[in-house]
Amino acid sequence: MKFIEVEYNRDLKPLETVLSGVKRPGDFFVSGAIEIPLPKVEVEGAGTLSFPIPEAQIAALVQRAERAPYGRGDKTIVDTSVRKVWQIAPGKVRIGGKSWAATFETILAKVSAGLGCEGVGVSAELYKLLVYDRDGFFLPHRDTEKTDGMVGTLVVTLASAHRGGELRIRHAGREVTVDTSAVDFSELSYVAFYADCEHEALPVRDGNRVCLVYNLVQERSKGRGKTLKAPEYESQISEATSILNEFLRASDAPAKIAWLxxxxxxxxxxxxxxxxxxxxxxxxxxVQAAARVQCAAHLGIVHIGESGAAEPDYDEYSYGRRSSRYRDYEDDEDPETEDEDDEGADFTTVTVDDSWQYIDEWRDTRDLAIEFGPIPLADGELLPEGALDEEPPDNKRLTEASGNEGASYERSYHRVALVLWRRDRYAEVLLQAGVVAALPYLKQLTSGGKGSRSEALALAERMVEAWQGDSRRWNGYFSGGRRPESSHRIEMIAALGKLKAVGLLERFIADTVTPSYDGLETAALISSVDVLGDTKAAMLFSGLISVRMPNRPNECAELLLALTEDASRCFPEVAGSVIAGLDRIGIRNPKLQPDDWEPEERRRPLGPQFLVNLLGALRRFKKATL
Structure with a gap:
């Protein structure tokens, strides 16, 4: 078998059909900012503009400008109750500078890509320079076609101090507001939109907004007379919404789906x-359909691989050769040095001894990296069906036979997918990868105020229940997640404390922190006393020390000493647990599982500091008779 067998989702054919007609990218608007050497802008009678444009030059611009009119039917009207802005004709404006041509080409390329016009040929013609002084605005309107082939408008805002003046754009039931006032003075901001979009310039609250307005013109080719319009996929979004809603709410629906x-x-x-x-x-x-059915959407890299025994299909000269069409993010090799024509070793699979499917390298819709870690990909979660059929693996390797071992192989795919899951199954999805994957989301919920507290508590309870199992099942290979470490226990203690979840905090310390305590959690445990109360804290810490004194005596003494920092509190039973455990130091604790018992080299040897900490704590407790 030359390809990895993949179990696809076979119940979402209707979604595949809907998306098969979605090919042209782009949106009804695009906006951004670019940091560049600012252009040289000369205005007849006002001279070369400085940036940010000073008040004196604003006054000079206004003096040479005229009130901008607007069209109503076949009439052109000046009415400052509808449009209050100054305009200067393009013939009086000259734009240059050494890098301006290249810069403007960059802006135009970004605009073409954002509007879905790549490969079509779109040029920009300067229409006018506008000055919105204080209280300047333009009520909602649509642009008329000012030149043959005009498909949209590009607005480049020059560096000028102002607040307000946002551009609000509407199309097909959607609305966006673009604020150009937040851009640094070293940047040029731009926004472009299709001509059939309704838009308005909101009032400038302070300062002056100065911008260059361009007509975006489609370059006509012979036999092509259709004017470009914004990609319109509302019908597909509605259909996808209905399909996802029905499918994902079924009782037997998978936890998530991944579109390659x-x-x-x-x-x-x-x-x-x-x-x-x-x-x-x-x-x-x-993404839009997912939002309508309360689903989370993320990008991630799907890894599908297998390894096992193989028989080479060629002579032994080529053993050990490796082919790669994908540069692994842990590979430091220069991709240009790889032999792209090398298809690597051909072989016949004898047995598949191991296989894996997971997703990592997560990005949310804001393009922020999310630390979920590797989350398993279950059979039936991947689509579209057949996406990897007949596709050669991105990595494959054949290892020659040696000694009593025959030849072995490993091959894998590494492809990007859009992953969706219902928000009310967030915990279930993340816990597939273990508690470490769920921690960032729990911290997000704990910071979300009262509205997210109930969801945070529900997730925290599931994490407390799952934590111990996670610690024991981790085996150092992928295994669906990362092993919880002391840093993760610290984060969990802090999250439970922030939620004031006393019962969950008590369970977590007793069941998870106690058998794994390595001293790094001490500060977090001390902070938890305010939530637990003295009585519960004393009971929990006494239990922890009883379990951990045999192999963590130094850390237990440090915990006891830290408890004495607050003179108003007294934890004599904790001190008693330390004293009672002195004769068990170094003796294996039968309460600990084998995985919890640490080898000698990982434990700090006893030294004078142990006695200093212990006696110092006892002196503060005034329990010299213990």
């Missing part, structure tokens, strides 16, 4: 904003 994208993306460059062509278009539809 067509293009290859490196982990370093992975983001929604970097998606190409049809990937961007399909992702846009799925």
């Amino acid at each position: 994208l067509e293009h290859q993306y490196s982990p370093a460059g992975l983001s929604f904003s970097a998606l190409k062509g049809a990937d961007a278009a399909k992702a846009g539809v799925l």
